[in-house]
Amino acid sequence: MKKYVVTRMATMFGVLMITLLITISLVGSNMDTILKQGIVFQVRAEITENPAIAESFSSVEEFESFVQAQIDQRTKILGLDEPWYSPQRIGITMYKILLLDFGHATFLTSDEGSSNVKDILFEKLPRTVLLFTTATIIISIIGIFLGALSSSKVGSIIDRITSSFAIISSSFPVWWIGILMIFLFAFTYQIFPARATPDIPSSDPGYMGSLLYHMALPLITIVIIGFGSWAYLVRNFMVGIMQEDFIMAKKTIGISQKKIIYTHALKNAAPPIVTILALSLSGSLGGAIITEAVFDWPGMGRLYFEAITVMDLPVIIGATYLLTVFFLISIFITDLLYGYFDPRVRTGQ
Amino acid sequence: MSGITPQEIKQEFLKSKMGIAGVAILTILVATSIITMIVIPVETFQEWNNPGSWILYPKVAIPIWVNMFMIEKIPEHQILENPNIQTISQEEIFLTSHQFGVNFDYDYFPNDFIYVFSSEYIGSPLLKMSAIRPDGVKLELLSTSLPYSNPKTIHSERIFSTDKAVKKNLSLQSEKFQFSLDRLSSEDIVFSKIQTNEPLKGNYIFSVDLYGVNSENQIHESKLIIGGKAFGIMGTDELRRDLAVGLLWGTPLALFIGIVVSISSVIMGLLYGVYAGFKGKKIDETMMRFNDVIYALPALPFLIILSVTISNSIFLMIGFLMIFGWVGIAKVARSMSLQIKTRGYVDAANMMGQKDSKIIFKHILPQLLPYAFASIAISVPAAITTEAGLSFLGLGDPSFPTWGQILHDANTFGAAARGLWWWIMPPGIMIAITGLAFVFIGNALDAIVNPKLKR
Numbered sequence: 001m002k003k004y005v006v007t008r009m010a011t012m013f014g015v016l017m018i019t020l021l022i023t024i025s026l027v028g029s030n031m032d033t034i035l036k037q038g039i040v041f042q043v044r045a046e047i048t049e050n051p052a053i054a055e056s057f058s059s060v061e062e063f064e065s066f067v068q069a070q071i072d073q074r075t076k077i078l079g080l081d082e083p084w085y086s087p088q089r090i091g092i093t094m095y096k097i098l099l100l101d102f103g104h105a106t107f108l109t110s111d112e113g114s115s116n117v118k119d120i121l122f123e124k125l126p127r128t129v130l131l132f133t134t135a136t137i138i139i140s141i142i143g144i145f146l147g148a149l150s151s152s153k154v155g156s157i158i159d160r161i162t163s164s165f166a167i168i169s170s171s172f173p174v175w176w177i178g179i180l181m182i183f184l185f186a187f188t189y190q191i192f193p194a195r196a197t198p199d200i201p202s203s204d205p206g207y208m209g210s211l212l213y214h215m216a217l218p219l220i221t222i223v224i225i226g227f228g229s230w231a232y233l234v235r236n237f238m239v240g241i242m243q244e245d246f247i248m249a250k251k252t253i254g255i256s257q258k259k260i261i262y263t264h265a266l267k268n269a270a271p272p273i274v275t276i277l278a279l280s281l282s283g284s285l286g287g288a289i290i291t292e293a294v295f296d297w298p299g300m301g302r303l304y305f306e307a308i309t310v311m312d313l314p315v316i317i318g319a320t321y322l323l324t325v326f327f328l329i330s331i332f333i334t335d336l337l338y339g340y341f342d343p344r345v346r347t348g349q
Numbered sequence: 350m351s352g353i354t355p356q357e358i359k360q361e362f363l364k365s366k367m368g369i370a371g372v373a374i375l376t377i378l379v380a381t382s383i384i385t386m387i388v389i390p391v392e393t394f395q396e397w398n399n400p401g402s403w404i405l406y407p408k409v410a411i412p413i414w415v416n417m418f419m420i421e422k423i424p425e426h427q428i429l430e431n432p433n434i435q436t437i438s439q440e441e442i443f444l445t446s447h448q449f450g451v452n453f454d455y456d457y458f459p460n461d462f463i464y465v466f467s468s469e470y471i472g473s474p475l476l477k478m479s480a481i482r483p484d485g486v487k488l489e490l491l492s493t494s495l496p497y498s499n500p501k502t503i504h505s506e507r508i509f510s511t512d513k514a515v516k517k518n519l520s521l522q523s524e525k526f527q528f529s530l531d532r533l534s535s536e537d538i539v540f541s542k543i544q545t546n547e548p549l550k551g552n553y554i555f556s557v558d559l560y561g562v563n564s565e566n567q568i569h570e571s572k573l574i575i576g577g578k579a580f581g582i583m584g585t586d587e588l589r590r591d592l593a594v595g596l597l598w599g600t601p602l603a604l605f606i607g608i609v610v611s612i613s614s615v616i617m618g619l620l621y622g623v624y625a626g627f628k629g630k631k632i633d634e635t636m637m638r639f640n641d642v643i644y645a646l647p648a649l650p651f652l653i654i655l656s657v658t659i660s661n662s663i664f665l666m667i668g669f670l671m672i673f674g675w676v677g678i679a680k681v682a683r684s685m686s687l688q689i690k691t692r693g694y695v696d697a698a699n700m701m702g703q704k705d706s707k708i709i710f711k712h713i714l715p716q717l718l719p720y721a722f723a724s725i726a727i728s729v730p731a732a733i734t735t736e737a738g739l740s741f742l743g744l745g746d747p748s749f750p751t752w753g754q755i756l757h758d759a760n761t762f763g764a765a766a767r768g769l770w771w772w773i774m775p776p777g778i779m780i781a782i783t784g785l786a787f788v789f790i791g792n793a794l795d796a797i798v799n800p801k802l803k804r
Contacts, residue, residue, distance in 0.1 A: 011638060015645040022651070026658045167792065171784030173734045175741060176756065176777035183765040183773060194766065289649055290738045294760075305742060308653055316654065323647045331645055 008335050012328045019324045020094050023317055028084035031313045034106065035080055043070045102318035107310045108303070117318040120303065125322065128292070128299030131215055132284040135222040140277055142223070143230025144266075150231065151238035152261045159235070166232030174225045178294040181221045192217040196297040218295040222284075233276060237269040244268075271337065278334045358719055361797045371726075371789025378783060382601035394598040397750045403589040405572070407460065410580035412771050421456035426577035432557075441562050449573040451553040458537045458548050460576035464557060467505035467570045473497040474561035478508065478515075480539055483551025486525055488539060490515050501565070510535040510576075536576075584771040586755075587762040595750040596775055602663075602751050603733050603783055610667055610732035611725045614674030619721055621675065622682025623713055627690055627705065633683070640679050648673040652735065656744045663746040666739065670732050678724050682717060689713050719798045726791030730784030737780050752776035 047053050047067065057063040075081050082089055096103070102117035110120040150159035186194035196218055198210040241247060242265055250260050292301030300319060307315035362368045396402040407426040416422050432447035453459075464478065478491040491514055495504055508515075515535045523530045527544050542549045555573055559566055583593035625636040655669045689695060690713070698708050739745050740753025743761075747754065755776045759765075764772040 011641055012645070014638075015642045018642055019646055022646075023654065026654050030658065167788050168781075168785065171730050171734075171788050172777065172781045173737060173741075175738060176773075176780065179756070179760065179765055179773055180777070183768070183770065187766055187768060289653070290742060293742060304650065304653070308657055308742075308744070311657070320647070320650050320654065323650055324645075327647050328645055 004339055012332050023320050027313050032084050039074045040071055097321055103314045105315045106312045108312050108315055117314045121318050124300045124303045128288055135219050136281050138223050139226040139230050142227040144234050146231035147234025148261055151235045162231045166228035169225050169228040175290040175294045177225055178221045196295040218297055237272055238265055241265045241268045274337055275334050278330045358797055365793040367789045368793025371786045374786035385597040393594055406585050406589040407576055407580050408589055409587055410578055410585045412584040413579045423579045424455040424457055424459045424577035426580040427575040429573040432571055443561055445559045447571045448556040453553055454550050458540050461510040461536050463574040464508040465572040466568050468568045469503050470566040471501050474559050474566050477558045479556055481554040489518050586772055595755050598750050599752040602749055606736050607729040607733040610670045611728040614671045615678055615721050615725045618675035618678030619682045622679035623686040623709055626683040626686030644676045661746050663749055686713050689716050723791055723794035723798050726787045729787040752780050
């Protein structure tokens with residue numbers, strides 16, 4: 001078991017590094033261009049602010065060479081004279097990111113006005129977790145009960161409705177249902193606010209209440225789209241287990257159907273259900289990008305989308321890193337659970 | 350998994366209502382795509398982002414069929430292109446007259462009317478525009494001379510109902526109406542009842558007369574547009590584009606993206622997984638570690654970064670989607686091939702000294718085909734919705750009117766807030782229907798391949 005955990009951890013760390021490397025290499029060249037432009041802009045601005053510098057030169061060439069020297073000097077201080085793909089620079093960048101030092105955002109700021117990427121990320125993250133974790137928990141509770149119910153009456157009306165609802169709801173994109181929900185319940189019938197961003201400052205005591213009220217519409221949408229496929233999955237696991245011999249044996253002893261389903265069968269379906277729970281918790285964070293963009297929910301997903309729109313590279317790198325970490329942690333937990341429940345996995349058979 | 354022949358699969362499949370429904374929907378979609386590609390010229394969809402080619406169409410017009418459910422009819426947008434042409438010559442004066450019959454049977458005033466023409470003339474001919482209403486009243490709309498030119502010239506112009514001259518002409522005839530014409534727009538006057546300012550139903554005749562002293566005066570292109578609030582089967586969007594064209598062209602694009610992505614990722618995954626499983630030991634270990642790496646990459650953020658930094662071309666996008674598509678299939682294919690590997694005939698083939706590639710292609714892969722078909726069908730909707738999602742975020746290929754692209758535009762122009770349901774509903778429904786077709790087929794196949802789920 002120990003060896004298994006260590007291997008998994010090593011793999012996960014490797015994946016994290018590879019993800020970082022890919023992200024950096026994808027945005028690296030753009031990042032350099034933007035930083036260099038920033039330096040040029042900064043130098044020119046300083047000279048315009050201070051006319052004495054310009055006056056101290058006799059010829060234009062001399063002045064230009066001074067400006068160029070200034071730019072070169074600063075580029076060197078920041079280490080930008082070497083290309084972004086030089087091992088040294090990549091190493092430093094990755095080391096910094098590992099320590100959660102993402103630098104400063106180019107355009108975006110947190111609600112308090114800080115441009116430190118770490119501040120921005122840790123301000124948005126709890127909101128995403130709040131929305132999507134709540135949604136996933138509600139979905140899984142409804143799903144497990146509905147799934148167990150329909151597996152106990154295979155072929156009944158409930159079973160058919162659940163199955164067809166699962167299939168139909170899974171082919172609609174969540175974000176489109178989101179637009180429809182906004183259209184229906186925010187504009188046609190004005191029950192919920194259209195923008196999910198609370199309109200009062202976060203220091204206000206009523207902020208939490210406002211946040212929850214604004215959370216209602218996205219939450220309902222995610223739950224509506226999500227619980228069907230959960231119920232369907234649980235149902236299928238249960239149907240599989242109900243055909244096992246030990247359940248048959250229990251039936252012949254005369255234990256009631258209800259007891260078999262809710263105690264014995266559900267217990268045996270637990271490992272895959274827990275696994276899926278862990279996976280969908282983290283998966284929802286990645287999928288949050290579009291949903292949050294639709295509902296304008298002030299979380300990680302919308303931040304990511306905004307960062308992409310204005311090409312705010314430090315934020316993009318930071319957010320990708322954080323998303324990957326969450327994803328990996330949940331995969332790791334899933335793997336461990338799997339190994340715990342199913343010993344065959346551990347030995348690699 | 351083993352021992353199912355293609356015939357059995359076919360038989361079982363035909364028994365499943367769901368499978369047949371899926372195939373039926375898919376057939377309709379494929380037929381739509383083929384008809385679209387034949388009937389709607391490719392140029393139309395290439396002109397999708399060119400505002401100039403949609404200028405004659407109305408802005409955010411509701412679909413026509415809505416009128417069937419309305420007691421008060423919404424005016425339809427009419428583009429009249431074939432006028433009655435008369436030429437009369439009286440001594441030196443030559444008259445070319447274009448007459449448009451307009452059947453106006455609606456309970457609201459039209460948005461506007463526009464006359465588009467291009468005329469070939471010498472000198473400075475006089476252009477007169479008038480309307481004869483169903484109640485027999487004749488309204489002079491415009492009387493203007495075209496710019497003088499001595500060599501023969503071609504002059505193109507658009508006369509709008511908002512033109513001040515039209516408004517002035519109408520106010521000169523205010524004695525014909527029993528209410529004040531102040532502050533009313535031209536179309537509200539021309540299409541109004543005499544007694545009250547309400548729309549007058551019936552047949553209108555708009556005539557455009559070109560008087561000149563030269564017989565060679567001609568009007569080449571002559572179009573009268575009665576600007577309405579309803580147009581086409583699917584309506585139009587903010588940029589006056591006919592949504593029917595976008596929706597129809599979206600069908601082959603979505604099918605193309607979905608099918609290409611799913612088939613290629615399933616093939617990739619299958620080969621990868623089977624090879625890893627068949628080879629076993631070190632190779633299996635390494636290949637599965639690599640698989641784990643790709644599996645652990647967060648797909649959507651990466652797709653976004655890729656489309657922003659590399660390119661948002663639709664073909665590259667298909668490639669990017671493939672990168673994330675094959676992983677799960679490879680895992681299953683590996684475990685399946687591990688099972689098949691232990692069977693006697695594979696051992697036998699191995700002992701007979703057959704090449705690995707031959708064993709894989711002849712003995713292992715055919716066993717996995719039913720599973721492969723099921724996974725192709727199941728992974729199509731994911732590819733379509735992911736592409737639609739990326740396009741919705743504005744990261745798609747703007748040169749192709751995909752459904753996601755239409756929804757992106759709808760969102761940009763605040764369609765939900767403005768209640769433009771015909772702009773939001775159809776693209777999403779199309780995405781869902783297409784997804785549904787493949788989910789139906791996939792589930793039906795899955796039930797055959799994994800009989801445990803059926804019961």
